[in-house]
Amino acid sequence: MATVNNGIHVPVMLNEVLDYLNLKKEGIYVDCTFGKGGHSRSILEKLEKGKLIAFEWDEETANLVQKDKLFLSSQFHLINDNFANLEEHLKKMNIQEVDGFLFDLGLSSDQLAEEGRGFSYRLNSPLDMRMSGKSKLKAEDIINNYSCEKLADIFYHYGEERRARIIARKICYRRKKEKITNTEQLVGIIASCFSRKTNKHPARKAFQALRIFINNELENLTQALEVALKYLTLDGRIIVISYHSLEDRIVKQLFKKMSLENNFYVVTKKPLAPNSEEISYNHRARSAKMRVIFHHG
Numbered sequence: 472m473a474t475v476n477n478g479i480h481v482p483v484m485l486n487e488v489l490d491y492l493n494l495k496k497e498g499i500y501v502d503c504t505f506g507k508g509g510h511s512r513s514i515l516e517k518l519e520k521g522k523l524i525a526f527e528w529d530e531e532t533a534n535l536v537q538k539d540k541l542f543l544s545s546q547f548h549l550i551n552d553n554f555a556n557l558e559e560h561l562k563k564m565n566i567q568e569v570d571g572f573l574f575d576l577g578l579s580s581d582q583l584a585e586e587g588r589g590f591s592y593r594l595n596s597p598l599d600m601r602m603s604g605k606s607k608l609k610a611e612d613i614i615n616n617y618s619c620e621k622l623a624d625i626f627y628h629y630g631e632e633r634r635a636r637i638i639a640r641k642i643c644y645r646r647k648k649e650k651i652t653n654t655e656q657l658v659g660i661i662a663s664c665f666s667r668k669t670n671k672h673p674a675r676k677a678f679q680a681l682r683i684f685i686n687n688e689l690e691n692l693t694q695a696l697e698v699a700l701k702y703l704t705l706d707g708r709i710i711v712i713s714y715h716s717l718e719d720r721i722v723k724q725l726f727k728k729m730s731l732e733n734n735f736y737v738v739t740k741k742p743l744a745p746n747s748e749e750i751s752y753n754h755r756a757r758s759a760k761m762r763v764i765f766h767h768g
């Protein structure tokens with residue numbers, strides 16, 4: 472996650488990322504979630520002869536890179552693809568070992584604020600929620616065509632939404648009367664399932680669930696982390712910044728398993744969080760959790 476503060480793009484936990492990556496000037500690094508290139512920029516500036524490869528699945532976001540001279544460097548290579556395909560690309564580039572991987576998961580604040588994407592429950596948009604325009608399945612297809620049971624499962628498993636069944640039933644009832652095509656309709660249905668007002672938005676968990684399901688986010692993360700662990704060189708590090716418990720659980724469990732079975736050391740016994748100063752100027756950073764694993768040979 473990253474935000475814009477007085478027009479300046481602020482990457483989350485940048486100092487911690489740079490400290491823990493322990494950059495080698497000639498190393499090979501992979502930023503799996505380029506976004507607006509906030510972390511990539513700082514990494515690239517510190518590499519003398521090294522190389523930075525970055526992944527960005529969203530075509531519109533990936534296109535922004537052309538506007539920035541720094542990213543025209545021959546030391547930088549952007550791949551517009553899902554990081555789940557990490558191994559395929561490393562093989563194509565003939566890379567056998569990587570000194571550090573960074574995952575700053577989720578969406579950028581720009582993607583959330585973009586009308587037409589359907590990611591935000593605060594904006595009225597068509598029900599899309601695809602991270603890449605090349606993917607076929609949209610939120611509208613799920614909401615209007617999936618069975619009531621399947622909808623409830625999605626809200627429960629990917630959003631940890633306790634009202635999953637009630638929300639699913641209401642959606643199925645409403646769609647018999649009219650097609651549900653935009654976020655405003657969906658938010659209205661979800662909100663009607665909550666009798667009491669809460670501090671958090673009632674549609675927060677259901678929207679998270681749909682986004683994770685549509686984009687296969689948990690499977691992508693597991694697949695990419697397994698490859699990253701395989702390619703990590705001696706003394707190399709993997710850093711993951713996650714923003715919800717489902718992602719954090721995957722990282723925690725996989726890192727723990729690797730440290731018990733192999734030559735890996737989990738640097739962060741408890742996840743690191745941004746300090747209060749960072750949260751005060753970048754509110755979106757408040758839910759960030761950072762975990763680091765180290766290959767000690």
Ligand SMILES: C[S@@+](CC[C@H](N)C(=O)[O-])C[C@H]1O[C@@H](n2cnc3c(N)ncnc32)[C@H](O)[C@@H]1O
Nearest residue numbers: 472482504506507508509510528553554575578
């Ligand atoms: C939180 S933002 C990263 C912000 C970035 N660190 C910065 O400082 O600008 C996450 C980015 O990762 C991208 N992303 C999410 N899942 C991805 C995936 N499976 N493969 C490639 N990119 C992905 C999103 O499109 C988004 O642009």
